[in-house]
Structure formats: structure tokens, C-alpha cells
Amino acid sequence: MNTAAVRFKGVSRHYGSVRAVDEVDLSIAEGEFFAMLGPSGSGKTTCLRLIAGFDQPTAGEITIFGEDTRGVPPYKRHVNTVFQDYALFPHMNVLDNVAYGLMIAGMPKAERHKRAEGALELVALPGFGGRKPSELSGGQRQRVALARALINEPRVLLLDEPLGALDLKLREQMQQELKDLQRKLGITFIFVTHDQGEALSMADRVAVFNDGKIVQIGKPEDVYYRPEVPFVADFVGSSNVLPPHVVEKIAGKWTHASVRPEAVSLVDAGLGVDGLHATVHSTAFLGTATRVSLDLDGFSMVALLPKGTRIPETGEQVHVKWSPEDLHLMDTA
Amino acid sequence: MRSDRAPLGLKIAAGAGLAFMHLPIVLIFVYAFTTEDKSYQWPPPGLTLKWFGVTWNRPDVWEALSLSLRVAAISTAIALVLGTLCAAAVSRTKFFGREAISLMVILPIALPGIITGISLRSAFNLADIPFSFWTIVLGHATFCVVVVYNNAVARFRRTSGSLVEASMDLGADGFQTFRHVILPNIATALLAGGMLAFALSFDEVIVTTFTAGQQQTLPIWMLEELVRPRERPVTNVVAMMVALVTLLPILGAYYLTRGTDTVAGQGK
Numbered sequence: 113m114n115t116a117a118v119r120f121k122g123v124s125r126h127y128g129s130v131r132a133v134d135e136v137d138l139s140i141a142e143g144e145f146f147a148m149l150g151p152s153g154s155g156k157t158t159c160l161r162l163i164a165g166f167d168q169p170t171a172g173e174i175t176i177f178g179e180d181t182r183g184v185p186p187y188k189r190h191v192n193t194v195f196q197d198y199a200l201f202p203h204m205n206v207l208d209n210v211a212y213g214l215m216i217a218g219m220p221k222a223e224r225h226k227r228a229e230g231a232l233e234l235v236a237l238p239g240f241g242g243r244k245p246s247e248l249s250g251g252q253r254q255r256v257a258l259a260r261a262l263i264n265e266p267r268v269l270l271l272d273e274p275l276g277a278l279d280l281k282l283r284e285q286m287q288q289e290l291k292d293l294q295r296k297l298g299i300t301f302i303f304v305t306h307d308q309g310e311a312l313s314m315a316d317r318v319a320v321f322n323d324g325k326i327v328q329i330g331k332p333e334d335v336y337y338r339p340e341v342p343f344v345a346d347f348v349g350s351s352n353v354l355p356p357h358v359v360e361k362i363a364g365k366w367t368h369a370s371v372r373p374e375a376v377s378l379v380d381a382g383l384g385v386d387g388l389h390a391t392v393h394s395t396a397f398l399g400t401a402t403r404v405s406l407d408l409d410g411f412s413m414v415a416l417l418p419k420g421t422r423i424p425e426t427g428e429q430v431h432v433k434w435s436p437e438d439l440h441l442m443d444t445a
Numbered sequence: 446m447r448s449d450r451a452p453l454g455l456k457i458a459a460g461a462g463l464a465f466m467h468l469p470i471v472l473i474f475v476y477a478f479t480t481e482d483k484s485y486q487w488p489p490p491g492l493t494l495k496w497f498g499v500t501w502n503r504p505d506v507w508e509a510l511s512l513s514l515r516v517a518a519i520s521t522a523i524a525l526v527l528g529t530l531c532a533a534a535v536s537r538t539k540f541f542g543r544e545a546i547s548l549m550v551i552l553p554i555a556l557p558g559i560i561t562g563i564s565l566r567s568a569f570n571l572a573d574i575p576f577s578f579w580t581i582v583l584g585h586a587t588f589c590v591v592v593v594y595n596n597a598v599a600r601f602r603r604t605s606g607s608l609v610e611a612s613m614d615l616g617a618d619g620f621q622t623f624r625h626v627i628l629p630n631i632a633t634a635l636l637a638g639g640m641l642a643f644a645l646s647f648d649e650v651i652v653t654t655f656t657a658g659q660q661q662t663l664p665i666w667m668l669e670e671l672v673r674p675r676e677r678p679v680t681n682v683v684a685m686m687v688a689l690v691t692l693l694p695i696l697g698a699y700y701l702t703r704g705t706d707t708v709a710g711q712g713k
Contacts, residue, residue: 166610186613199611203629212625213615264615 115178117142117268117300118163123172124324125158132158133169134324140317142177142267145294145301147311150321151347156304159321160270163302164193177267191268192261196276198253200245206232206256207241213264231259234293251282258293268300275310287314308348312336320344337372340442345370352376352413358388359441368442375438376415378404378424379431387431392424406432470688477681485677496678506683509666516578516662517646520585521593524642525635527586528593533627536601537609547598554591561587562655569656576658584656585649589642596638600631633701640694640701647691663687 120138124131133155140146148156161167162174165186174181176189192213200209207228208215214224225241232238235255245253254274261269271290275283291314294301305311311318312332319329320343328335328344339345342353351370354362359369379387390406390413402423404415413432417423424430451459477496479489500506534540535547553561565584574580608630612622650664661669663683670680 164610164614166613185618186610187616187618191614193611193614195607195611197605197607199605199607201608201611201626212612212617216616216621216625260611260615 115142116140116175117144117177118302119175120159121173121175123159123162123169123174125155125162125167126170131324133162135172136324136326138319138326138329140268140300140302142300143298145291145303145314145316147303147305147315147318148321149305149308149311149318149348151306154321155324156306156319156321157272158324160193160272160302160304163268164191164270165189190266191270192264192266193270193272194254194257194261194274196272196274198245198257200253200256200260202245204245205241206237206243206245206248209245209256210241210260210263212260217264227263228259231263232256234262235259236289250277251286254278254286258290262297266299268302271301271303273305274303275305275307283310290314312348318348320348322347338440339370342368342370342442345440345442350414353411354413354439355411358408358411359439363439363441365441370440370442371413371434371438373403373414373416374401374418375434376413377421377433378406378415378417379433387433390430390432392426392428392430394426395423406430408432473681473684473688477678477685479678482677496676496682499676500679500682503679505661505666506679509661509663510683512578512581512660513647513663516581516585517643519582520589520646521639521642523582523586524589524593525639528590528638529597529631529635531590532594532597532601536598537606550594551591553587558588558649558651559655562652565652566655576656578660580656580658581653581660581662584652585646588649588652589646592642592645593635593638596634596641597631600634604630637698637701640698644691644694648687 116139118138118140120136123133123136123138125133136155136159138159148159150156158167162169163176163181165181165184165188168182176191181189200206201212204212207225210231211219211224211228214227215221219227229238229241232240235258237252237255237259240248240252240256245256248256254277257274274290275286278286287310290301290303303311303315312335315332317330318332318335319326320335321327322343328340330338335344336349339348339351345351345353345368349370349372351372354369354371356366356368360366363369378390388408390408393405393407393412395405396403398416401416401418402421404417404424406413406415415432475489476485478492478494479486480491480493481489482496531546531550535543535550562584565580565587569576569580608626609622612626613619617625648664649662650668653662653665657665664687667680667683670677
């Protein structure tokens, strides 16, 4: 394997007694589209800021293409960032915003403006150079921020929840465009998000953060279908987590297990079919399916019933069933 | 035709209030043209422009004016540097005692000038610092810093902190970031703060009386002239000029900070 684009070795960032990032080990390959996924306060954005150099680790070592980053200021790192609030310079027009990195590097005006025009074409905003950032829509600002970060030809591009401020339709469109752009440019993208759908659909690999630690790292399918800890099952897949005492009865092993809501089926309690006994807590119609919340003995589950199945009433007694292959045991954790 | 027209009584009251505030100033202007120079007699027995010529030829007026301008310029320059640095520290970083420092910076403008004046005077005495041009400057800087600080801190708070990080991220070091990003974003606030500071310093009396030695700034000179009646309308001519000169920067500051309510650098 080549030198990793970014590598964390036992990296921690503590603020007083708060462990924002706690003993994180991580290796991101060159050209990879890597997502850091987790709830707010889980340490993912701090990790990004450590890579960019806006923050320094309290312990551990971060290398970018094999070079130690200790004491290296942000302006000497070959990484660029797309900020959550875009951080476009309000006193400059779009062209000067995009050309800022080249201006700092001392490139003559005519040439840097030509390059900036090229970068604007890359993000599908040709001819917008003369406008002020305040005259652009949210999606357009996002593209300008992207062009501005890419013009310095970084080896790693950091994206901090870049789609968070966009509406749903635009977000889906930008997800596709970002993915295409990353393939075209071949540079490493590190993408921070709290949206599991975004992480799963875009990334080559996903690291799931919780309480400053990486709880699972792997391909989107692995994280989604084969969660290693209950947190991942719940946060990434909104999966049902079965407690060990239930799993022991079903599978004979003392461990947590997960079942996807769409794999769960409900059977009338009176039919005498074997299964877990449950009471229907509530139902919600979602369009293509109906979500049924169930109360079981000491825990709860969710079933996603496709159109056409009989939807039980609230308070009805049912049996919960699934195929044995849909039960995922978390005995690796 | 607007439907929410104010009643006539309210209009008269507002007009009377404004007249009460501004007619005395007009009186000062009128007396600058009077032909009578011993006592302020109303109505003026006659009008003349000769006091402008007399004022022009009085070296004490020029000395006081020059001193006032120099003090105001240097106090404002000190305030611009210190006020900006302090505002940046308070709005950009979190540290122990930040709120206390913020309060202590603003305090000199809340304190009565006489307290600032007395305390500075005794401090200079204790430290054996002779009263001079520089002690006046120091006295004025105490409240000029506040004005600049207040303007700058408001602008810093409305400027997104990620702008600085974005600049550093794109390769700019601290100095380049200040020059290309921070300064253009706070420039109008600094200009406005500086103009107000200049105007404040230019007509300050109380602190100056305690921190000046033998020197007379223009307001002090005017005070002295009033108790010593000699060519009285000269004072009025100077007052008129001072009013016009200080009005300009204050108007300028008002126009510069108008319409800057949106948060700079915010994407949303």
C-alpha cells in the first residue's frame, strides 16, 4: 500500500476534561472519498480541523502524505477546506474569491483570473465572476466555495457539512456532482456529515464517530448491514437493536444483534406462529411503506411494512418475525 | 397622503424641543457678527465681519487650534491601534477574565470625566511625570480607545470567524490575512470610530484641565476667554468654526456605519 493521504496515530484533542477526540487511529488512502459520520459533538469536525491545522492535537500524531504535521500552520498544508458557512469573503467578487489562493501565492492578476474562470466552469458557474457573494443563492455560494478550495490544487479536500444549508432537492443534486467531481479530479475527499444517507451514498468508506471515538469504520454496506456495535445499528441504519437476553434465546449467544426494520414482518398473535410477542405502540404512514412501532418485553422495535400488507391497529397483539439471515450478531464488538 | 399623520400638538411639541436644543447654537453664530464686543447685547446693534479678521491674526487661537488638532490626531491613532487589538482579542478568543476586561475597557467613558481627570493627575504626580503634550494625549486616549473598541467589536461580532480560517486555509499567513480579509471588513467601522474619537478629543475640557500643564487646547482657551472679556466675539467665531469642523466627522461616521447591519461573510 502507498503512503496514506492522511493518517492518525493515537490522536486526542481534549478541552479541559472534555475529550472531543479520544485516541483516534485512522488511515485514509489517496484518492479515497472518505466520510466522517456522527451526531453533533461526536468529534468528527474536530478531526477535520486537526487535519486542516486550525487546531492542534493534545496527543498523538497526524501525518499528511507521510509528513508529520506537528507545528505546521494551516497556510503551509496542502489541504483546503470547504466551510460549513462557505466563508466567502464578502468584500470581494466571486472571481477574486476564487482567485484568492493564487493571489496570495503571488500569481499575476491576468493569469489568476483566467484560472479562476476555469475553476468556475468546473463547478458549473461560468460568467458569475463579477457578482458579489451576497448576490448568489445558497447552492451557488457552495459551488464558489468549492472552486476556491480546489484552485490551489490540494492533495486533500476537506468538506465540513458542505450540503447542510441546502434544501433537499439541491442537496441530492450536489451529492451526485461532488461524487463526479471527486472521480474526475482523483483527489482525496474527506467529508464530514451527520446525515447517514449522505455518507452512505457518497463515500467509499465511512468512519462512524461517537463520543470522540471511531466506533466503526468500513464500506457503506458493511456499516449499514453489519454494524459492530448497537450505536452504529441505531445511528446509521435506524436498525432494531436486540438486547443480549433476547438474542441468547433465539441464537444461543450472549450478544447484541440487529435486524433491519424492512426485514421485520408481523403475524397475527392468534395464529399460533412462533415469534416474539409484541404490542403495537403506534403506526405512521410514510407513502411507500408504513412504520409500525412495537413494544416488546423491555425494549422496542420498528417494522417497516410495504404497501399491501395488513397494518395492525394500535394496541393490537402481534408476533414479530424475520428470516434467520436477517439477524446480524454483533459478536465482533 | 399618509394616514398615520401626527397630531398638530405633537408636531408643535417636537418643533419646540428641537428649537430649544438648537436656537442657542444659532445665537452663538449670530454673536460672531455683532459690532459690540463688551457684553452680549440682544439684538446686536450691528453686524460686521471684522471679527473673522481679528481671529485670523490672533496667535493664541492658532496655538490652541494646533495643539487640539495634534492631540486629537495622536490620541485617535493610539486608540485605533489599541482599540482594534483589544476588540479582536475579546471577540475572537475565549480567555479567563474576558468579560472583566471588556468592562474595564468601556469604563472610562462611563466614568465622569472629572474622576478620570483627578485619578490621572494624581497618578502622573506620583510617578513624577511632568505635565506636557503627552499627558494630555494619554488622558484623551483613555476615552478614545473606548469609541474605537465599541465600533470594532460590533463589526468583529458581525464578521464570521471562519473568514480568517478560510484565508489561512488558502495559504495566507497572519499578516496577509489581516491585510486582505480583516482590514477591508472592519475598515468602515474603524473610520467611523476614529472620526468619533477625533471629535470627542477635539472638544474635551474636563480631563484636559487635569492633565494639561501650561498648554491650552482650543476648548480650554475658549473657557478662559469667556471669563476674561476682551474682543468677545472672537470666541464666537472660533466656536462657530469648531462646531462646523466637528460636525463633519460625526456626519461622516454616521453615513459610514449606516446600512451595515447584515452579517458579513455568513453563507446563510
